[in-house]
């Protein structure tokens with residue numbers, strides 16, 4: 001898994017405080033994302049179905065942040 005160097009963990013966490021999305025909600029966002037190509041994120045190269053399950057992960061373009069739940 002790769003991490004976006006342009007977003008700090010603090011920024012991703014700040015964004016997520018307003019959202020605190022579940023993995024299913026994250027996945028729904030990824031499914032509708034223009035950067036999703038056949039299940040892989042074109043921004044970070046991750047398989048999104050796995051990435052959304054990893055609580056500390058964040059969308060590299062700020063659509064969702066790390067989960068605290």
Ligand code: SF4
Pocket residue numbers: 029030031033034035036040041042043044048058059060061062063064
């Ligand atoms: S992680 Fe972000 S950029 Fe990548 S597919 Fe999901 S919503 Fe899109």
